[in-house]
Amino acid sequence: MPSLKDLKNRISSVKSTRKITKAMQMVAAAKLRRAQEAAESARPYAERMESVMGGLAASVAGSQSAPKLLSGTGSDQVQLLVVMTAERGLCGAFNSSIVRLARTKIEELKAAGKTVKIITVGKKGREQLRRDYADLMIHHVDLSEVKRIGYDVAQDIARDVLNRFDAGEFDVATIFFSKFRSVISQIPTAQQVVPASFDAPEGDVDGGNLYEYEPSEEGILADLLPRGVATQIFTALLENGASEQGARMSAMDNATRNAGDMIDKLTIEYNRSRQAVITNELIEIISGAEAL
C-alpha cells in the first residue's frame, strides 16, 4: 500500500502530464488547420497538372518516342520505395502504419526476387526500417530543419529520385505516405510515381489531340513529367503533414482523457487511505482510553 505522500506525488505528476498532452493537442489542432489549408491550396494545381498530363500521356502512349519516365524501362527488377513519415513521434499509429505498409511491400517484392532500394523521408520511418533493412537504404531526407513544407522541398526530393532514374539505379518508384481523410482516419497509401501513372481523362481518349502544342508534344512532355513527379511528391508531403497533425491531435486527446481518468482513480484511493489513517488513529486513542 503506497503512503499518502506517494499518492499525492503521483497525482501531481499525472496532472502535469495531462497539462502537457492538452497543450500538445491544441498545438496540433492549430497546425492541422494550417496543414489542411496548405493541402487545400495545392489541390487546383495538382488536379490541373494531372488532367493535362493524362491527356498528353494518352496521346503519346504506345509511340516509340514516349519518354522513359512515362513508358518505363521495360523492366521492374529494381524497385525504389520512398517512405515518407514524420520527424516526430507521439502521434499515435501514424508512423508505424506507414512503415507497416512499406514493410509488407518490401517482403512481397523480396519474395518475388526483386531488388529493393529505400529512400526515407522523415526520421521516424528511418529509425523503424533501419532495424531490418539497413542494407537496403540508399538515402535519407531530413526534414527536421524545415519549418513549412514548400514546393522546393518536394522539388529537391523529385530531382534526387529522377537523377537516380536517369542513372539507371531503379526501374519503378513508389511513394508511401498517409492520406488525410479526417482527424480520426488517415489512410496509409502507396502510389507509383515512376514510370508516371496518370488517370487519363474520362471519356474520349483523343482529348489530347484537340490541342496544339508548342513546342512539340514530346518537348512538353519532357518538360512536364519531372514537374508531375514533383507535384505528386508535394501533394503526398502535404497530405502527410495534415495526417500527422490529425493523428497527433486524436492521440493527445485520448491521452488527456486517460490522464483525467487516472487522476480520478488516484484521488479516490488517496481519500480512502487518508480516511483509513484517521480511523486507525481514532481506534488507538479510544482503546488507549479504555485501558486506563
Added chain:
Amino acid sequence: MAETMQFDLVSPERKLASVQATEVRIPGADGDLTAMPNHAPMITTLRPGVLEVVTTDGSSRYIVTGGFAEISAEGTSVLAERSHPVEEVTQEMVDEMVAAAHAAHKEAHPDVADTAAKLLADMVAMGTHIGLDPNVPSI
C-alpha cells in the same frame, strides 16, 4: 463590353488569380503570345518572364518562372512553377532566382548548357523588365 474568358493562375502552393480576363499575355517557351477569348486550344510551356492579365477594369502583372499554360476557347489556365504579383517581387527574390539559374548553368551538362544559359538570360531579362537590378553574375 468586351468578351471575357476565365483566367486562372495557380502555383503549387496557392491560387494567385481567378478572374474574367479580356486578354492574357503569356511568355511562352517559343515566344510571347496573347490569348484572347475563343483562342484555338493549345498548350505551351513557359519561360521565365512577365505575364500580364488584362481585365475590363485594368491589368495586373505577375512574374512566372516556368510551367505551362493551357489555352482553350473558354478560358486560360497557367500552371506556374513559381509566381508572384510584380508588386510583391523584391530585389532579394530576383537575386535569389538569378543565382539559382546561374548555379544550374554552371553545373549543367554540356548537352543542356544552352538551355540553362537561355534560362539564365530569361531570368535576367525578367528582372530588367520589372525594373529591378538583375545583378548579373558573369557567365
